[in-house]
Amino acid sequence: MDDDFQLSAYDYDLPPERIAQQPAVRRDQSRLMVLDVGSDALQHRRFSEITDLLRPGDLLVVNNTRVFPARLLGRKDTGGRVEMLLLHYPGETAPCPDNADWRESRVLTLVRSSKRPRPGARLLFGDRLQAVVEELCEDGKVGVRLRYRPGEGEDLETLLSRHGQMPLPPYIRRPEGCTGEDRDRYQTRYARETGSVAAPTAGLHFSDTLLERIRQQGIATASVTLHVGYGTFAPVRTKDIRQHAIHSEYVHVGREAADTINRTRASGNRVWAVGTTTVRTLEFAADANGRVRPVRDFCDMFIYPGHRFRVVDNLVTNFHLPRSSLLFLVSALAGRNRILASYQEAIRLGYRFFSYGDAMAIITRK
Secondary structure, eight states: OOGGGBGGGGOOOOOGGGBOSSOOSSGGGSEEEEEETTTTEEEEEEGGGGGGTOOTTOEEEEEOEEEOOOEEEEEETTSOEEEEEESSOOOOOEEETTEEEEEEEEEEEEEEESSOOOTTOEEESSTTEEEEEEEEOTTSOEEEEEEEOOOTTOOHHHHHHHHEEOOOOTTSOOTTOOOHHHHHHTSOTTOOEEEESSOOGGGGGOOHHHHHHHHHTTOEEEEEEEOOOGGGGOOOOOSBGGGOOOOOEEEEEOHHHHHHHHHHHHTTOOEEEESHHHHHHHHHHBOTTSOBOOEEEEEOOOOOTTOOOSSOOEEEEEOOOTTOHHHHHHHHHHOHHHHHHHHHHHHHTTOOBSTTSOEEEEESOO
16 A cells, blocks of 8 residues: 555654644744745744735635534533533524423534433533433434523524633643633634634634735635534544545535636636635535636545645645644645655744644645
8 A cells, every 4th residue: 555545654753742732922923834845945934924925916715614612511400510512503493392482403412421411311501501412323422402592682602602612622721611812712813604613723823913914915815614523633543544534514615705716726826725624625616627616515525645636726734633634635735755754843843733833834836
């Protein structure tokens, strides 16, 4: 088997202290490693200097998904403590059959408690927010009916914001729960469409000031949506990565965004994707000739070495976990050996890794 398809070929040793537990003091002051794929050259900058890499006519495509407070701490109706993670944003709600003052929506969750709750059990997260266990799934997931009683001018999003916590990744340790700073910093400044249980973390580095500088520099932006699911943290367990079943996530590319991307490509200018979620969205929406179509669908595109990129020229991303599908994707763009070598250099130079860590710009077209 080609090494590019072996899971073990995507391993690297990361000292625990290199996993960022807090964001940089300022969004745009994180570090930025720049990898020029053509020359193998590395540069080391501050993220605010990304404007030096951009030029008028370039297009920056971002994922405008918004993270919702998907982690709920409460108690079972029998009194025991319980933690529930919503695995997707609740869909359309309907009045509860037994009480029209309440509304409900079916949601897949992960539930942590001393004993796994049984079907019919009630999980209480406030006087107007609760869940009724409906189904225990074989993969450990729990299907619930999430029920809420809205007050004046309230909706489900309001109650989740009041009672929920930001769903930080498990490698960010918050024994006392997420902080007020996490509510702000684990969200991009351009987040608009609610639906993610994890942030598109490459976008966390863009401050309002930096976005304005980019606009004034003549660089256009376009927004697409991919709602990041819990599957982004799912470990790859197959020795041959091609046998891994990638998770499916909701994507939306509007007509205006598609037209902007297509005009950029037709004029010979460069398309920059901010984050691996944006890469997957653009490549999913493109036809064989690289023309992006408006789309509203569920994306299960799995990108690994051998993929022929149709739309994306350059990528802004973070440093990814060993043996992860995100590491496969950046390796597909830049080459596995080149990526792993740059990661080793990042470790040697003290870069911070993962969601709250530093950034990387991968340049395949100068």
